[in-house]
Amino acid sequence: MINDYPQALTIAGTDSGGGAGIPADVKTMQMRGVYSAMVVVAVTAQNTLGVQDAFPMPEKLIDEQFASIASDLKIRACKTGMLADPIRVKAVVRNLKKYNLGPLIVDPVMVAKGGAKLLSDDAIAIVRNELLPLATLITPNIPEACELTGINIKDKTDIKRAAHELQKRGAKNILLKGGHAENSQKADDYVLFEDGNDMWLTAPRINTKNTHGTGDTISACITAEIAKGHSMEQAIMIGKTYVEQTIKEGIHVGHGHGPLNHWVKVKGDEIDDI
Numbered sequence: 674m675i676n677d678y679p680q681a682l683t684i685a686g687t688d689s690g691g692g693a694g695i696p697a698d699v700k701t702m703q704m705r706g707v708y709s710a711m712v713v714v715a716v717t718a719q720n721t722l723g724v725q726d727a728f729p730m731p732e733k734l735i736d737e738q739f740a741s742i743a744s745d746l747k748i749r750a751c752k753t754g755m756l757a758d759p760i761r762v763k764a765v766v767r768n769l770k771k772y773n774l775g776p777l778i779v780d781p782v783m784v785a786k787g788g789a790k791l792l793s794d795d796a797i798a799i800v801r802n803e804l805l806p807l808a809t810l811i812t813p814n815i816p817e818a819c820e821l822t823g824i825n826i827k828d829k830t831d832i833k834r835a836a837h838e839l840q841k842r843g844a845k846n847i848l849l850k851g852g853h854a855e856n857s858q859k860a861d862d863y864v865l866f867e868d869g870n871d872m873w874l875t876a877p878r879i880n881t882k883n884t885h886g887t888g889d890t891i892s893a894c895i896t897a898e899i900a901k902g903h904s905m906e907q908a909i910m911i912g913k914t915y916v917e918q919t920i921k922e923g924i925h926v927g928h929g930h931g932p933l934n935h936w937v938k939v940k941g942d943e944i945d946d947i
C-alpha cells in the first residue's frame with residue numbers, strides 16, 4: 674500500500690541542538706501527519722545554552738532549493754522562520770512570488786532565547802514591507818510585534834492595536850503570541866482573522882525553563898494543519914493545544930533552555946479524519 678501524506682515546506686535555519694528552527698518544524702510536521710520539505714536559509718551552531726555561531730546560505734543555493742522542491746513536490750502550505758539578513762529575506766520573497774507553495778505562515782523570528790540575533794536589524798524593514806504582505810498568517814511574539822509595528826506593547830490593548838496594525842500592513846491573519854509576557858500567570862495569545870473577527874487563546878503559564886522552540890513548534894503545527902485542509906481557526910486552535918502539551922509533558926535534553934516534547938498527542942487526534 675502507498676500512503677499519500679500532505680506535503681508542507683519550512684524555509685528557515687537549522688539548530689544543531691535539534692530544539693528549534695528546521696528540526697523543530699520537521700518533527701512537528703511529522704508528528705502532525707504531514708510530510709515536510711525544507712529550504713535551509715542559514716546554519717546555526719546552537720544548543721540549549723545558546724547560539725554559538727551562524728552562517729547564511731549562498732543566495733544561489735537558496736534559489737536552487739526552491740527550484741528542486743517546486744519542480745517535484747506538491748507543497749500545500751509553507752512557513753518561514755530564521756531568515757538571517759536582507760539578502761536572504763529578498764531571496765525568499767523572490768522565490769515565494771515565483772512558485773505556488775500554498776498559504777504562507779510567517780514566523781518573523783528575530784532573536785533567540787539567549788539573545789542571539791537571528792535576523793539583522795537592516796532586514797526588519799524588508800520583512801515588514803516585502804514578506805509580511807505575502808503572509809496568510811503572521812505569528813510574531815511580543816518583541817517581534819513591537820519591532821514590526823513600532824508600538825511599545827505593555828498590555829492587552831496594545832496587543833490588539835499591534836495586531837490591527839500588522840493587518841493594515843498586509844498580513845491577512847495575525848497570531849500575536851503572549852509567551853514573552855513573563856510577569857503574567859497566563860500564556861494568552863491574541864488572534865485577529867482576515868474577516869475582522871478576533872479571539873483570545875487563553876492558557877495557564879507552565880513553570881518551566883524548557884521552552885526552546887515554542888514559536889517554531891506552534892507555527893509549524895499550524896502550517897501542517899493548514900496543509901491537511903483545516904480552516905485557519907481550527908489550525909490555530911490545534912497549534913495552541915499542541916504547543917501547550919509539548920511544554921507540559923517536557924523532556925530532559927541539555928543543560929539550558931531545553932526543547933519540547935514533540936511526541937505528544939492532542940485530544941481529538943484519534944478522530945481527525947482530514
Ligand SMILES: Nc1ncnc2c1ncn2[C@@H]1O[C@H](COP(=O)(O)OP(=O)(O)O)[C@@H](O)[C@H]1O
Nearest residue numbers: 814850851852853860877878879884887888916
Ligand atoms: N511557559 C509557557 N507556558 C505555556 N505556554 C507558553 C509558555 N511559553 C510560551 N508559551 C506559548 O508558546 C507559544 C509560543 O510563544 P512565544 O514563546 O511567545 O514565541 P517565541 O518562541 O516565538 O518567542 C505561544 O502559544 C505561547 O503562549
Ligand SMILES: Cc1ncc(COP(=O)(O)OP(=O)(O)O)c(N)n1
Nearest residue numbers: 686693694785786885886887888889
Ligand atoms: C535556527 C533557529 N530558528 C529559530 C529559533 C527561534 O526559535 P523560537 O521558537 O523562537 O525559540 P527560542 O529561540 O526563543 O527558544 C532559533 N533559536 N534557531
